[in-house]
Amino acid sequence: MKKISFSIVMLVIMLSIISIFVGVQHLHFSAESFDLVLLSRLPRTLALILAGVSLSVAGVIMQQLARNKFVEPTTTGTVESATLGMLLMLIFYPDASVIYKLIVACITSIIGTGFFLLLLRKVPLRSDVIVPLIGIMYAGVIGAVITFIAYRMDLLQSIWVWTQGDFSMILKGRYELLWFAGILSVVAYFTADKFTLAGLGKQVSTNLGLNYNGIFIWGLVIVSLITGVTVVNSGIIPFLGLVVPNIVSIVMGDNLRRSLPFVALVGAALVLFCDILARLINFPYEIPIGTVMGVIGSGLFLYLLLRRQ
Amino acid sequence: MRIQSVTHFLQTWLTPQYRLMIAALVTLVTIGLFMSYGVKASWEFTIMFRGKKLLTFLIVAFCIACSTLFFQTLSHNRIITPAIMGFDSLYILIQTLLVFSIGSLQYAQMNEYVKWGLEVFVLVFASSFLFQWLFIKKQLNLYILILIGVVLGVFFQSISGVFMRMISPTDFAVLQDSAFASFGAVDFHLLMISALVVLFILIFIVRNHHKLDVLALGKFTAINLGVDQAQLTRLLIIVISVLVGLSTSLVGPVTFFGLLVVNLAYFLTGSHLHRFLIPMTVFIAMITLISGEFVLQHVLHYNTRLSIIIEFVGGLFFLSLVIRKKIA
Numbered sequence: 001m002k003k004i005s006f007s008i009v010m011l012v013i014m015l016s017i018i019s020i021f022v023g024v025q026h027l028h029f030s031a032e033s034f035d036l037v038l039l040s041r042l043p044r045t046l047a048l049i050l051a052g053v054s055l056s057v058a059g060v061i062m063q064q065l066a067r068n069k070f071v072e073p074t075t076t077g078t079v080e081s082a083t084l085g086m087l088l089m090l091i092f093y094p095d096a097s098v099i100y101k102l103i104v105a106c107i108t109s110i111i112g113t114g115f116f117l118l119l120l121r122k123v124p125l126r127s128d129v130i131v132p133l134i135g136i137m138y139a140g141v142i143g144a145v146i147t148f149i150a151y152r153m154d155l156l157q158s159i160w161v162w163t164q165g166d167f168s169m170i171l172k173g174r175y176e177l178l179w180f181a182g183i184l185s186v187v188a189y190f191t192a193d194k195f196t197l198a199g200l201g202k203q204v205s206t207n208l209g210l211n212y213n214g215i216f217i218w219g220l221v222i223v224s225l226i227t228g229v230t231v232v233n234s235g236i237i238p239f240l241g242l243v244v245p246n247i248v249s250i251v252m253g254d255n256l257r258r259s260l261p262f263v264a265l266v267g268a269a270l271v272l273f274c275d276i277l278a279r280l281i282n283f284p285y286e287i288p289i290g291t292v293m294g295v296i297g298s299g300l301f302l303y304l305l306l307r308r309q
Numbered sequence: 310m311r312i313q314s315v316t317h318f319l320q321t322w323l324t325p326q327y328r329l330m331i332a333a334l335v336t337l338v339t340i341g342l343f344m345s346y347g348v349k350a351s352w353e354f355t356i357m358f359r360g361k362k363l364l365t366f367l368i369v370a371f372c373i374a375c376s377t378l379f380f381q382t383l384s385h386n387r388i389i390t391p392a393i394m395g396f397d398s399l400y401i402l403i404q405t406l407l408v409f410s411i412g413s414l415q416y417a418q419m420n421e422y423v424k425w426g427l428e429v430f431v432l433v434f435a436s437s438f439l440f441q442w443l444f445i446k447k448q449l450n451l452y453i454l455i456l457i458g459v460v461l462g463v464f465f466q467s468i469s470g471v472f473m474r475m476i477s478p479t480d481f482a483v484l485q486d487s488a489f490a491s492f493g494a495v496d497f498h499l500l501m502i503s504a505l506v507v508l509f510i511l512i513f514i515v516r517n518h519h520k521l522d523v524l525a526l527g528k529f530t531a532i533n534l535g536v537d538q539a540q541l542t543r544l545l546i547i548v549i550s551v552l553v554g555l556s557t558s559l560v561g562p563v564t565f566f567g568l569l570v571v572n573l574a575y576f577l578t579g580s581h582l583h584r585f586l587i588p589m590t591v592f593i594a595m596i597t598l599i600s601g602e603f604v605l606q607h608v609l610h611y612n613t614r615l616s617i618i619i620e621f622v623g624g625l626f627f628l629s630l631v632i633r634k635k636i637a
Contacts, residue, residue, distance in 0.1 A: 070456075123632055129453045130631060136459055137628045140564075144621035151613055238463075287474045294467030301460050305453060 004251075008265045012049070015272035019045045022279050039172045047167055047175040048275050049268045051230050051237060054181035056267025057188055058226040059241020060256065061219045064199035066120060069249070070132035070304075072241030073113075073227045077135065080142035081112025082224070082231045083163055087146055091153055098232065102177065106228035110220055112142060117220070129305070165235040165290025167275060174233075181229040185264060188222050192256040195219060199254070236290055237271065239297025244270060246304050270296075325580040325589075332577075332592035339599045347607060366602065368503045369556050370570075370594035375510055376552035377567030378574070378590050382525050382583070383545050384444060387575065388630055389455055390567040394443075395462030396436055396553045397562035402465045403431045405472045408484045416480075421498035429554040436553075437546045452631075499559060506555050513548055517541070518583040525581065563616055565623020570594040572626070 020027075020041045027033045027041075059072035066076065073079050085108030089101045116138055120131060150159045188195070194215045197205040202212050230237070244267045248259050271289070278292040343363060348355045377390045391397070407428065408416050416424070439461075443454065473481060523536045531538045556563075574590040601615050 119632075127450075127452055129456045133452060133456045133459065134628060134631055136456075137624050137631070141621060141624040141628065144617055144624060148613055148617050148621065151617060281471070282475045285474075287471055291467060291470040291474060294463065295471055298460050298464035298467055302457065302464060305457050305460065308453070 001252075005262070005265075008262065008269065012265055012269050012272065015269055015276065016045050016049065019048065019272050019276055022276055040170075043172045043175050044167050044170045044275075045272070047170045047178050047234060048271050050175075050178040050182040051167075051234055052240065052268040052271030053264040054178070054185045054226045055230055055237060055240045055271075056244040056263045057185040057241075057260065058223045060245045060260065060263050061188060061195055061223050062241065063245060064195045064256070065117060065216060065219045065223075066131055066135075067199060067201060068128055068131040069246060070128065070242060070301075071135055072239065073223060074236060074238045075132045075135040075139060075242065076113055077116045077139045077142050078109050078113045078223060078227045079231060079236050080139045080146065082106070082109035082228045083159070083236075084108055084112070084142060084146050084149075085228075086162075086232065087149060087155065087159060090155060090158075091149070098177070102228055102232050105232060106224050109224040109227055113224055114220055117216075163231065163236050163290075164288045165237040165293060166288040167234055168286050168288075170234070177229050178233050181226045184222055184226055189257075189260050191215070191218065192260050196254070196256045235288070237293050238290060239301055240267060240271065240293060243297055243300040243304065247300075323579065325578055325582070325585040328577060328579055329585060329588055329592070332589055332596070336592045336595050336599075339596050339603070343599050343603050346603070362602070363599070364500070365559060366598045367595055368507065369559050370598050371507060371510075371591050372552040372556035372559075373563065373567045374570055374574075374590040374594040375514075375587065376549045376556070377571045378583075378587060379521070379545050379552075380549050381571060382521050383542060383549075385525070385527065386451055387572060388451070388568070388627070389458060390565075390571070391549055391553050392562060392564045392567055393455065393462070393627075394439075394458035395465055396432075396550070397557045397564075398462045398465035398469070399435055399439070400428065400432050400554055400557045401562065402469045403428055403435065405469045405484060407431075408480055409472045409476055412480070421496070422502065425498070425502055425554070425558065428558075429551055432554050433547050433550040436550045437543070440546050455631075499555075503555060503559070506551055510548065510552065513544075514583075514587055517544075518587065521583040522581070525583075561616075563619060565627060566594070566597075566619050569619070569623050569626055570597060572630075 020037060023041060027037065055073070062071050062073060062076060062078070063069055082105040085105040086101055088108070089096055089104050093100070116135060119134070119138070123130065123134065146159065147156065150156045194210060197208055197210045198212060198215050198219065200208075205215075206212050245259075245263050248263045248266055252259050252262065271293075274292045274296060275289045278287045278289045281287055281292070340363065344356070344359050350358075373392075377392075380391045380394075381387055381389065407424075411419075443449065443457065449457070473484065476484070520536050520541055523531045523534050524538065524541060526534070528538055531541075570593045571590055573593050574586060577593070578585050578589040580586065598615070601618065605611060605613065605615055
């Protein structure tokens with residue numbers, strides 16, 4: 001275990017260093033380079049780590065609440081609901097500050113995700129593949145509503161560009177909200193045991209003395225806030241919250257208090273890796289990380305599905 | 310009680326033949342309305358302009374209806390369609406990879422028929438492989454099959470997305486022209502290809518519809534009754550791929566349209582025989598597309614796109630199918 005944790009920490013550090021050094025401008029010891037790192041490279045690397053950590057943690061919490069291994073914010077309508085909230089703000093209050101947009105996005109994503117989780121309780125047959133299936137379709141239906149509104153308001157292209165997971169625009173002063181998501185992940189860690197219990201289901205966890213509804217709403221709020229922050233800041237990074245917890249769970253089981261730090265680290269490593277890839281594939285041009293993560297994430301998801309058999 | 314007697318009446322008096330006639334009539338009326346409502350320009354121009362559009366609708370309706378129905382007969386269920394299993398995305402991926410590997414100049418200069426033939430050939434090859442692997446090698450249960458299909462679709466789209474980012478803007482324009490043709494401008498070459506495809510499918514239907522009925526009974530029953538199941542499966546995959554290739558090159562991917570019309574047809578045909586099911590599905594698809602466009606044009610004044618509405622309604626329908634577990 002010590003070996004594994006040491007090597008993952010080293011991996012994240014190594015990837016971060018590579019991430020800082022990848023770019024059109026070569027770095028050398030000068031004031032100019034130093035400025036570049038401070039203003040652009042370092043914020044970007046930090047933003048990537050924060051997004052990776054928090055989205056993976058959000059994925060784990062989502063999986064405990066839905067009691068299903070194959071859900072995450074993009075397969076439960078959370079991301080789409082947040083996007084819908086942002087779109088409504090764009091239409092009605094385009095001049096509102098980022099914080100207000102964020103608050104509205106979080107409220108809509110809490111509503112959207114909550115509705116999905118309630119819908120799940122209505123489904124009699126709970127095979128573990130049916131849940132993500134319903135989730136993806138549910139997200140698709142909300143997506144159709146978004147497209148419908150955006151098309152009428154002529155915002156289709158801006159929505160499309162703006163939801164694409166992309167870190168190329170990150171500069172100092174434009175990513176700090178992501179720290180909030182990072183802090184939330186740490187807070188989630190302190191309640192990890194309760195999420196582990198909640199994953200046992202309502203009856204069992206209530207029997208064990210857990211305030212199930214309280215922890216349920218708490219988890220919902222954390223997931224929605226993290227999703228809202230990342231959607232507003234960097235766009236959608238699909239499947240990250242799905243594949244990372246599954247990989248960690250295969251290696252070390254489901255006790256969240258033990259596995260959550262690993263989930264966070266692996267999430268950071270995967271996002272850093274995808275971003276480096278996205279910057280190198282078509283150098284000097286960039287491909288949005290959301291697209292690269294879409295390929296890697298859906299590929300890994302398929303592997304996980306086929307592995308079940 | 311009354312509802313029961315009504316359905317009983319329908320079942321006894323409205324034979325599939327009558328139902329088909331009604332569907333055909335409604336289709337004709339819809340076409341007539343579409344062509345003649347609110348004409349402002351000269352008749353010649355209107356007939357030309359709307360005629361082109363109408364032709365596209367008819368071909369696309371035919372293709373999606375047939376491909377979905379055959380696919381469901383082949384895979385013995387009522388919820389998976391080629392679009393849901395990612396065939397459309399696969400076709401677009403193949404196109405993208407072709408543009409990427411050949412380069413847009415050569416791609417644009419290639420003979421249209423050769424180009425389309427090449428794309429569909431690769432699609433046939435890839436989808437046969439996919440089908441073999443998913444349906445025959447791995448005996449998966451239905452839900453995981455659907456989920457794998459949906460994720461496969463996302464996977465193909467993502468790869469296309471990466472390559473679309475890597476080609477130059479001019480290449481992208483070429484690709485967009487071919488991947489997302491609009492309903493308005495039908496390419497002459499595509500029309501010729503469509504005519505051929507429709508003819509080929511019609512011959513296939515006339516010669517094989519009874520075999521499809523037997524195939525629907527299940528693999529072993531079909532073999533017992535003397536249908537060469539393996540050969541028919543191969544042939545069907547080719548037919549489905551050709552149809553998907555045509556409808557996708559005409560209007561791009563439409564995920565839930567096939568699912569909607571096929572399920573409606575099962576409900577309305579009143580027979581399990583393919584000689585009723587096939588025309589019924591085609592008629593319903595035509596009515597849906599043309600009347601949908603009509604409503605968009607004259608009631609909503611183009612404030613939205615047909616595909617968005619279909620996606621929304623189809624998604625809800627699909628959800629209800631999964632949740633109510635009404636899957637045969």
